[in-house]
Amino acid sequence: MVDVAPSFAPEILDEAVGTPRARSSVLDFLRRQPLGTVGLVLVLVMAVAGLGADWIAPYSPTSNDFAAMTEPPSWAHIMGTDQFGRDLFSRIVYGARTAFIVGFCCAMVGGFAGLVLGVASAYFGGRLGLLLERINDVIMAFPLIILALAVIAVFGGGVFNVILAITIPLIPRCARVVRSSALAIREVPYIDAARACGFGHTRIILRHMVPNVLAPFLIMLTAFVGQAILAEASLSYLGLGVQEPIAAWGLMLQGGAEEYASTAPWIAIFPGVAIALTVFGFSLFGDALRDALDPKLRER
Amino acid sequence: MYRYITNRVLLVIPTLIGAAVLVFLLMRLIPGDICAIRLGSGGSMADPRAIARCHVELGLDRSIFLQFLDFAWGFVRLDFGTSMWSGKPVAEEIAARLPISLEIATMATVVAILIAIPLGTISALKQNSWIDHVVRVAAIAGIATPSFWLGILSILAVLEFSHLLFGAPWMPPIDYVPFWQDPLHNLSIAFLPALTVGYRYAAVSMRMTRSAMLEVLREDYIRTARAKGLIEKIVINRHALKNALLPVVTLIGIEFAFLISGLVVTEQVFNINGVGRLFVLAVQNQDYTLTQALVMLTVVTFVFVNLAVDLLYGWLDPRIRFG
Numbered sequence: 060m061v062d063v064a065p066s067f068a069p070e071i072l073d074e075a076v077g078t079p080r081a082r083s084s085v086l087d088f089l090r091r092q093p094l095g096t097v098g099l100v101l102v103l104v105m106a107v108a109g110l111g112a113d114w115i116a117p118y119s120p121t122s123n124d125f126a127a128m129t130e131p132p133s134w135a136h137i138m139g140t141d142q143f144g145r146d147l148f149s150r151i152v153y154g155a156r157t158a159f160i161v162g163f164c165c166a167m168v169g170g171f172a173g174l175v176l177g178v179a180s181a182y183f184g185g186r187l188g189l190l191l192e193r194i195n196d197v198i199m200a201f202p203l204i205i206l207a208l209a210v211i212a213v214f215g216g217g218v219f220n221v222i223l224a225i226t227i228p229l230i231p232r233c234a235r236v237v238r239s240s241a242l243a244i245r246e247v248p249y250i251d252a253a254r255a256c257g258f259g260h261t262r263i264i265l266r267h268m269v270p271n272v273l274a275p276f277l278i279m280l281t282a283f284v285g286q287a288i289l290a291e292a293s294l295s296y297l298g299l300g301v302q303e304p305i306a307a308w309g310l311m312l313q314g315g316a317e318e319y320a321s322t323a324p325w326i327a328i329f330p331g332v333a334i335a336l337t338v339f340g341f342s343l344f345g346d347a348l349r350d351a352l353d354p355k356l357r358e359r
Numbered sequence: 360m361y362r363y364i365t366n367r368v369l370l371v372i373p374t375l376i377g378a379a380v381l382v383f384l385l386m387r388l389i390p391g392d393i394c395a396i397r398l399g400s401g402g403s404m405a406d407p408r409a410i411a412r413c414h415v416e417l418g419l420d421r422s423i424f425l426q427f428l429d430f431a432w433g434f435v436r437l438d439f440g441t442s443m444w445s446g447k448p449v450a451e452e453i454a455a456r457l458p459i460s461l462e463i464a465t466m467a468t469v470v471a472i473l474i475a476i477p478l479g480t481i482s483a484l485k486q487n488s489w490i491d492h493v494v495r496v497a498a499i500a501g502i503a504t505p506s507f508w509l510g511i512l513s514i515l516a517v518l519e520f521s522h523l524l525f526g527a528p529w530m531p532p533i534d535y536v537p538f539w540q541d542p543l544h545n546l547s548i549a550f551l552p553a554l555t556v557g558y559r560y561a562a563v564s565m566r567m568t569r570s571a572m573l574e575v576l577r578e579d580y581i582r583t584a585r586a587k588g589l590i591e592k593i594v595i596n597r598h599a600l601k602n603a604l605l606p607v608v609t610l611i612g613i614e615f616a617f618l619i620s621g622l623v624v625t626e627q628v629f630n631i632n633g634v635g636r637l638f639v640l641a642v643q644n645q646d647y648t649l650t651q652a653l654v655m656l657t658v659v660t661f662v663f664v665n666l667a668v669d670l671l672y673g674w675l676d677p678r679i680r681f682g
Binding site for chain 2: 193194196197198200201202203204205206208209210211212213214285289292293296297298299309312316317320321324327328330331334335336337338339341342343346
């Protein structure tokens with residue numbers, strides 16, 4: 060029996076198997092999307108910093124040096140030191156690790172849960188679809204940071220709880236977008252053909268529906284990483300997210316940044332630049348990915 | 360139109376009931392006994408009789424269903440109970456802080472609209488020009504920049520400039536005075552936070568305006584309007600912008616969530632005693648009655664703002680009204 064091939068997003072599938080066509084697709088993307096390439100470079104720089112923090116950071120992110128408090132940028136401390144004498148560059152490099160762990164965990168878990176729920180809701184429809192839609196409506200009635208604060212009020216701060224608090228609001232947002240794409244695909248003849256061939260629900264969903272919603276899903280995933288990094292930074296800034304002594308960009312802006320704004324402005328400037336550049340990178344890359352994957356937007 | 364309004368209004372009811380159930384259950388997931396936490400906050404073991412009294416006081420001795428009914432009924436009557444932290448009625452705590460938050464929210468929305476619509480339109484009209492690139496980068500930067508960092512930077516800028524101009528640093532006041540009593544004092548409190556929150560709000564709306572304008576400018580009726588000799592100003596203002604603003608209206612409603620989130624964080628930066636700061640204090644102080652009231656109030660506001668926007672959209676767009 061001939062399996063009916065999905066008709067969309069061949070680039071993604073190619074990239075997954077790493078064929079020469081995939082390499083040319085990547086090169087084509089880099090050539091056609093200069094802003095997206097800038098975004099990708101920013102993201103990669105931050106990701107490498109986070110991954111290689113143990114080798115890149117010249118000092119421990121947690122060791123205090125009371126002889127070098129609020130020191131301006133110099134050769135010894137290229138981004139200066141904070142009010143406890145901790146090297147800002149080292150804390151930013153380790154902060155990248157925290158940001159990426161939170162960002163990717165939230166985006167992956169929230170995204171995949173949303174993907175499963177969205178496709179299932181569209182494919183099965185009926186009462187299950189209606190129930191999932193109403194649950195989505197309820198969760199989406201909570202602004203992200205408000206629901207995250209409510210979850211933290213119950214479970215407390217810390218990296219794991221922050222990931223949980225940010226992931227929950229992301230699930231229905233992903234499910235909603237995936238569902239609308241999957242609803243259109245459900246009506247396409249090859250799904251009927253697959254049903255007529257006697258394929259099971261799991262095979263139809265995984266082989267025929269999921270690959271066809273991958274384009275909006277991947278775009279959303281990049282947006283989610285940026286959103287999660289921003290939300291984590293906000294929660295940590297409020298003192299309700301990642302707790303000391305873990306290095307986190309939002310946490311670095313808490314307390315000292317405002318207090319020493321006029322005497323040691325570097326404490327306020329560098330962590331903020333790190334957050335903004337990373338989220339900026341994800342936004343640029345996500346936009347370019349959307350333009351590349353959605354033919355309707357290519358000319359826009 | 361009536362059918363559309365009825366359907367949309369009816370959809371609000373299950374959403375609000377679901378949200379109330381979620382908030383109610385979430386607050387019951389708190390590990391340990393809420394009364395033991397409340398009474399033993401000093402680290403000491405609480406008296407069991409005091410804990411029992413607290414259970415009766417908070418209605419925790421009743422079944423979970425009755426507790427939910429009590430919570431929902433209290434909310435309908437705007438009786439949110441008393442704050443576990445200050446002992447004052449929650450409604451009173453919120454009412455005292457609402458004016459400044461509402462003022463900042465309104466100002467931020469005005470700032471957002473004033474920035475987003477003209478710049479988004481110009482960006483679309485001058486597509487791929489340097490103006491377009493600058494506006495697009497400014498918009499993405501607005502989305503990427505955390506509002507609390509922008510707040511800190513604006514404080515830093517005010518300190519530096521005031522020092523440069525007047526020889527001494529100046530900080531915006533934090534004590535709230537209504538606008539009609541002292542407009543200058545009032546605006547000096549609200550202006551910077553509104554600008555900080557409004558920039559992000561504007562960034563999202565600016566992208567939407569640009570995208571909607573680009574779509575509309577390619578429509579046949581725009582070509583027809585130009586072909587029949589209408590001047591460009593009329594084509595843009597009367598035909599293009601009017602239609603392009605429809606999705607922007609919806610977005611302004613959806614992005615209301617950003618506004619609320621922005622307020623929570625920005626009030627902290629500027630030390631403003633508003634509802635956003637109260638929320639953070641409620642979470643920090645483990646004040647569950649205050650937290651659940653604030654979460655529910657936010658959800659109700661968010662749901663009704665979206666309902667209003669949807670109804671407005673239906674009124675503005677006949678395709679939805681009669682669809």
